[in-house]
Amino acid sequence: EPEVTQTPSHQVTQMGQEVILRCVPISNHLYFYWYRQILGQKVEFLVSFYNNEISEKSEIFDDQFSVERPDGSNFTLKIRSTKLEDSAMYFCASSSRMRGGGTEAFFGQGTRLTVV
């Protein structure tokens, strides 16, 4: 069964450092997403990406964050200067489409980011 793969599973970084979280979506999917879940809290939307551009982003997704699909298979989330409050589980998701007949988003297992 196809799946979304995220690496690394756990990353520890020092405050102020840059981190890149990587995701390999399901190969024929067109929509890509990043979500985060601070420990004990709800899953929050960060950004959606379609046709090589951001289609929607939340207020959480400020200038500190960026996404790209550098090679047609990977989908990355970069956090430029990490803060303690960025510590969370980050989930990547992909879907073939959501409108007009819709389908579900498939989630990766997550990357647990710990900022120290």
Place this chain on the structure above:
Amino acid sequence: AQSVTQPDIHITVSEGASLELRCNYSYGATPYLFWYVQSPGQGLQLLLKYFSGDTLVQGIKGFEAEFKRSQSSFNLRKPSVHWSDAAEYFCAAFPKLTGGGNKLTFGTGTQLKVEL
């Protein structure tokens, strides 16, 4: 604003008992509806989804959910809970209409504990 509400933060049931987890949504038009399960330290696994048609949907692991338009609800049920069902359950919604956004919105989750 679009929202998904799960009124129960924690629920405890005895193994073998029936289960109902509540979910209400607030959208301009009925969205696509989903239930995900998350075991500790794990990713999000789709249990079931509702797009249209039959209002009672069957999912994996013996779960089902009933869509009730009049109540804006999509409650998850299981006739007989197993100890392995202990996890956190998230209801989620995705807008059907163009202009309604392009993101999956999650409820705050319900933590299920199963007593043996």
